[in-house]
Amino acid sequence: MANTPSDGLACGRLTIDLEALADNWQSLADRTGATECGAAIKGDGYGLGLEKMARALSRAGCRTFFTAVPQEGIRALAAAPETRVFVLAGLLPGMAEAYRETGLIPVLNCSVEIHEWAEYCASIGERLPAAIHLDTGMNRMGLNLEETRAIAAAKDVLARFDLVLVMSHLVCGDDPANPLNGLQLRRFEEMTAYFPEVPRSLANSSGIFLGPEYYFDVARPGISLYGGDAMDDGPNPMRTVVTAEARILITHGAAKGETVGYGAVETLQRDSRIAIVGVGYADGYHRLAGAGEKRIAAKAWINGHTVPLVGRVSMDLIALDVTDVPEADCKRGDWVEMFGPHILVHEVARCADTIGYELLTGFGSRYSRTYIGDPGAEA
Numbered sequence: 001m002a003n004t005p006s007d008g009l010a011c012g013r014l015t016i017d018l019e020a021l022a023d024n025w026q027s028l029a030d031r032t033g034a035t036e037c038g039a040a041i042k043g044d045g046y047g048l049g050l051e052k053m054a055r056a057l058s059r060a061g062c063r064t065f066f067t068a069v070p071q072e073g074i075r076a077l078a079a080a081p082e083t084r085v086f087v088l089a090g091l092l093p094g095m096a097e098a099y100r101e102t103g104l105i106p107v108l109n110c111s112v113e114i115h116e117w118a119e120y121c122a123s124i125g126e127r128l129p130a131a132i133h134l135d136t137g138m139n140r141m142g143l144n145l146e147e148t149r150a151i152a153a154a155k156d157v158l159a160r161f162d163l164v165l166v167m168s169h170l171v172c173g174d175d176p177a178n179p180l181n182g183l184q185l186r187r188f189e190e191m192t193a194y195f196p197e198v199p200r201s202l203a204n205s206s207g208i209f210l211g212p213e214y215y216f217d218v219a220r221p222g223i224s225l226y227g228g229d230a231m232d233d234g235p236n237p238m239r240t241v242v243t244a245e246a247r248i249l250i251t252h253g254a255a256k257g258e259t260v261g262y263g264a265v266e267t268l269q270r271d272s273r274i275a276i277v278g279v280g281y282a283d284g285y286h287r288l289a290g291a292g293e294k295r296i297a298a299k300a301w302i303n304g305h306t307v308p309l310v311g312r313v314s315m316d317l318i319a320l321d322v323t324d325v326p327e328a329d330c331k332r333g334d335w336v337e338m339f340g341p342h343i344l345v346h347e348v349a350r351c352a353d354t355i356g357y358e359l360l361t362g363f364g365s366r367y368s369r370t371y372i373g374d375p376g377a378e379a
């Protein structure tokens with residue numbers, strides 16, 4: 001299998017488990033039952049490689065993808081031609097022709113886009129497919145209630161294209177107790193009633209965990225497929241998909257009272273042993289996951305031992321406090337799990353005051369990448 005950069009020469013490696021990905025999709029599809037389970041593969045497949053994700057998910061049975069921009073959609077269709085691909089960014093001026101040529105489906109995010117799509121379809125005499133995004137509370141993309149009523153009344157506009165999906169997006173799906181969930185659900189029911197018969201989609205990953213009343217016709221999970229934790233509380237039922245490891249470059253001793261790393265933000269409370277690993281914030285390892293005032297540093301895992309980061313995260317280096325690890329378990333050249341089955345992405349994210357999504361999409365290009373559990377890759 002081709003790895004770039006080559007496994008031995010990069011200081012970090014990502015192992016991406018396509019079988020776990022397929023299993024995660026299947027378990028969500030089982031949960032949603034009669035509701036079609038699609039997949040969000042935006043953000044370059046949540047940072048894990050869009051083509052690989054699309055191919056593995058379509059092999060698992062996924063037939064509907066959501067990408068951010070047309071360029072991602074084109075890559076998805078090339079990797080999995082039998083699927084339909086929605087593009088969340090929608091229609092920019094002059095883009096309609098490209099949608100027709102590629103077969104991508106725009107998610108129309110405002111009345112102007114809807115009118116432009118309708119006019120374009122009329123001009124070429126084809127009722128091309130599109131989705132309409134309804135804003136039930138995010139205040140980001142989509143039509144509000146008034147605009148929804150106006151478009152629903154403009155029967156001649158709607159007649160010019162094939163409305164295949166109406167969708168909205170949850171604001172606080174990760175927090176089941178938040179009353180905004182129920183409010184968005186009621187608004188979605190009210191707004192989609194203007195488009196009887198058109199398939200509906202509301203649930204992202206967390207929406208699936210909120211319960212069946214959020215399922216509608218098509219679910220759009222993302223983070224859960226990639227093993228991330230969709231909910232604020234409770235255990236994460238998904239399998240780990242990505243493991244990020246880095247190698248120990250050197251180990252050394254440092255005396256009580258000394259500091260480690262830039263800014264001298266952390267003073268050692270005892271004579272310590274420090275291991276330096278060769279990834280840093282240039283590899284998307286968030287700088288705020290290191291030590292700092294009033295913050296708990298993230299942890300890493302090495303040969304069975306969980307150890308804390310010490311001092312700040314540098315561009316290409318991270319220091320670990322390995323004082324309590326036997327030297328035999330922590331040697332120059334050993335691999336350290338930075339994320340994976342023992343060090344959960346969302347836990348590192350919490351230390352850095354961010355979310356697992358940001359860490360997953362930020363791995364960058366320096367890690368070597370190995371895809372395992374890929375039936376298509378076997379001879």
Ligand SMILES: *Cc1c(COP(=O)(O)O)cnc(C)c1O
Nearest residue numbers: 040169204205206220221222223
């Ligand atoms: C990102 C996204 C999803 C997937 O969300 P997850 O929380 O990753 O499951 C679904 N729908 C829309 C509109 C999105 O932007």
